[in-house]
Amino acid sequence: MYKIPFLDLPPLRSAAGTVRLPGSKSISNRVLLLAGLSEGTTEVHDLLDSDDTAVMLDSLKALGCRLETSDHGVLQVTGIGGQLKVDAAQLFLGNAGTAMRPLTAALALLAATQGGSFELSGVARMHERPIGDLVDALRARGCQIECLGQEGYPPLRLSGPSALDFSAPVQVRGDVSSQFLTALLLALPLVAQQQPIVIEVLGELISKPYIHITLELLKRFGIAVEREGWQRFTIPAGSRYRSPGAVHVEGDASSASYFVALGALAATEAPLRIEGVGSASLQGDVRFVEAAQAMGARVEAGPNWLEVRRGSWPLRGIELDCNHIPDAAMTLAVMALYADSPTTLRNIASWRVKETDRIAAMATELRKLGATVEEGPDWLRVQPLQSWQAAAIHTYDDHRVAMCFSLAAFNGLVVGKTTPSVPVRILEPHCVAKTFPDYFETLFSVAKARSKDIPVICIDGPTASGKGTLADEVAQALGYVVLDSGMLYRASGLAAQRAGADLDDGQAVAAIAARLDLHFSRGRVLLGDDDITDALRLETTGLLASKVAAHSEVRHALHQLQLDYRRLPGLVADGRDMGTAIFPDAPLKVFLTASAATRAERRYKQLISKGISASIAGLRQDLEARDLQDKSRKASPLAPAADARELDNSALSIEESKDLVLDWWAQAGSFADQR
Numbered sequence: 001m002y003k004i005p006f007l008d009l010p011p012l013r014s015a016a017g018t019v020r021l022p023g024s025k026s027i028s029n030r031v032l033l034l035a036g037l038s039e040g041t042t043e044v045h046d047l048l049d050s051d052d053t054a055v056m057l058d059s060l061k062a063l064g065c066r067l068e069t070s071d072h073g074v075l076q077v078t079g080i081g082g083q084l085k086v087d088a089a090q091l092f093l094g095n096a097g098t099a100m101r102p103l104t105a106a107l108a109l110l111a112a113t114q115g116g117s118f119e120l121s122g123v124a125r126m127h128e129r130p131i132g133d134l135v136d137a138l139r140a141r142g143c144q145i146e147c148l149g150q151e152g153y154p155p156l157r158l159s160g161p162s163a164l165d166f167s168a169p170v171q172v173r174g175d176v177s178s179q180f181l182t183a184l185l186l187a188l189p190l191v192a193q194q195q196p197i198v199i200e201v202l203g204e205l206i207s208k209p210y211i212h213i214t215l216e217l218l219k220r221f222g223i224a225v226e227r228e229g230w231q232r233f234t235i236p237a238g239s240r241y242r243s244p245g246a247v248h249v250e251g252d253a254s255s256a257s258y259f260v261a262l263g264a265l266a267a268t269e270a271p272l273r274i275e276g277v278g279s280a281s282l283q284g285d286v287r288f289v290e291a292a293q294a295m296g297a298r299v300e301a302g303p304n305w306l307e308v309r310r311g312s313w314p315l316r317g318i319e320l321d322c323n324h325i326p327d328a329a330m331t332l333a334v335m336a337l338y339a340d341s342p343t344t345l346r347n348i349a350s351w352r353v354k355e356t357d358r359i360a361a362m363a364t365e366l367r368k369l370g371a372t373v374e375e376g377p378d379w380l381r382v383q384p385l386q387s388w389q390a391a392a393i394h395t396y397d398d399h400r401v402a403m404c405f406s407l408a409a410f411n412g413l414v415v416g417k418t419t420p421s422v423p424v425r426i427l428e429p430h431c432v433a434k435t436f437p438d439y440f441e442t443l444f445s446v447a448k449a450r451s452k453d454i455p456v457i458c459i460d461g462p463t464a465s466g467k468g469t470l471a472d473e474v475a476q477a478l479g480y481v482v483l484d485s486g487m488l489y490r491a492s493g494l495a496a497q498r499a500g501a502d503l504d505d506g507q508a509v510a511a512i513a514a515r516l517d518l519h520f521s522r523g524r525v526l527l528g529d530d531d532i533t534d535a536l537r538l539e540t541t542g543l544l545a546s547k548v549a550a551h552s553e554v555r556h557a558l559h560q561l562q563l564d565y566r567r568l569p570g571l572v573a574d575g576r577d578m579g580t581a582i583f584p585d586a587p588l589k590v591f592l593t594a595s596a597a598t599r600a601e602r603r604y605k606q607l608i609s610k611g612i613s614a615s616i617a618g619l620r621q622d623l624e625a626r627d628l629q630d631k632s633r634k635a636s637p638l639a640p641a642a643d644a645r646e647l648d649n650s651a652l653s654i655e656e657s658k659d660l661v662l663d664w665w666a667q668a669g670s671f672a673d674q675r
């Protein structure tokens, strides 16, 4: 996952391949709660693993449910069977509406009937997200709920015992969030043993398809709610949660929207296949597909898959009531930039009380790209964009803002464009962890950029100058891929030696290097079946590398392999000829040096800390010999590229060197003029 301050997306050109969606957030958290309230054990397959489910799991654990994960990743939840196991708990629910609202209802009712005191809190934004309608509905039937901050908002304290009265219907407003009704539907079976309980919805119910998910999952847990339209729901007397034994969570249909859009924008050769949701989905957001089709996407669907390709291009602007797809509809606002006419999204007032004020956030960020956007209390209108501006997109700790704006990186595909494509920066990209922690990795597995558009930072320098450490640090800060080219030479040297090849025979070694059977797994490097991680670090291997690297045939054999590391979102390449021979077009080349004395001392400390004895003088002699060999070889001798920036790090800490390189990158990279 990209835990970095920002992620720069280079211009993306096309998309192809297959993505497997993470589990549905809405289904995961409902199933977890229902399993937690049931008696017995429920096996949950394909559960979403994200921030929103983590807070629900932590809460269930704190409430005394047993949670065990099998080797195959299947979660076993043993529920409390409707009987409180603890009478007090403080639960932190992050920004998960699907945890805060249902747990409020369940714990308020359990505290009322069995006694106890529970405090529910979340992140600062959660304390601005309304819950008053649910609190009012529960209080009216006898629950004791205190709002510990502002009235109508979390944090909350739920306590009891107190007398409950269900002689009158439970009335709840449905026009701010459907999650209040969902919460009541999920929790009221706890107290419906003796009498049926009627829920009446006041006002127009929004986000109705989420109620469908709730009712279907309740059915699987043995509770058949009777429904009269969207106004009146009856939980029959004698209702009791019965675990279905096993539940499979389908892929997340809201998460699918980014890839449906991706297919519509950029799957020009072959369709983009999305696995995990399809025509048989329980989730209303699967109807995003219809909106995408109206904008021009060509979609084929099976029960649990979709295949999407570009149809009309440019896309067509649409006008749509989006109340049934509140989450996925945000994706339409970015697709609208690629349309031939304005797009108007209506009936989206609930956007204002979600992870952020999403109408304001979308309007502000779309405008940064150059778009003309109008907004009203419950609508948004986006004009197509002809002339794009590079923009750093603020994400407001809202996963969907981060995900849908990644689609702006296709701006180079705009029909009839007059400006070259512009880069897009996503600030605080880790906010996607709310529902889709691997979103960017998944995007990069199917999105394609032209190789020349993928940025490379080269870090070249002599042995023991600290290139590897610096490259790792810089790559981590930017979320980039790392190429340790020295390792490829070391591995070639080892492979040639193990094969008994004559190391002076350039062609023989090159033939071995061209077929290097390298794998990387959990920080280990494997050559065929052999773990060579430790052998790679030996000084003797370094000398082997220097020897084989002197052959131009070997350098040639490894050339393409190194170019293949130029992958999204960018590369930090560490070696001796990255800037001079492999990536001469890199926008930033650093030539890293340190005095021979400093390097010998560093290498000495490294070896000693691994329990390998060494002498500083001997090491210094070795590395000076290596320098001489590397500088005087005919093929790509070690030398700074003409446009390299030299960095002598003898007196700098790793942190200081990293900051310097990141500063240079800010000046050289695609956002140089954005700062």
Ligand SMILES: O=C(O)C1=C[C@@H](OP(=O)(O)O)[C@@H](O)[C@H](O)C1
Binding pocket: 025, 026, 027, 097, 098, 176, 177, 178, 179, 182, 206, 207, 210, 326, 327, 350
């Ligand atoms: O019940 C659910 O799982 C959800 C309902 C919707 O909220 P609203 O009913 O507040 O629109 C949706 O936006 C949210 O992401 C998940």
Ligand SMILES: C=C(OP(=O)(O)O)C(=O)O
Binding pocket: 095, 096, 097, 098, 327, 354, 355, 400, 435
């Ligand atoms: C509104 C959302 O989340 P929550 O479940 O926290 O309401 C969302 O995921 O878009």
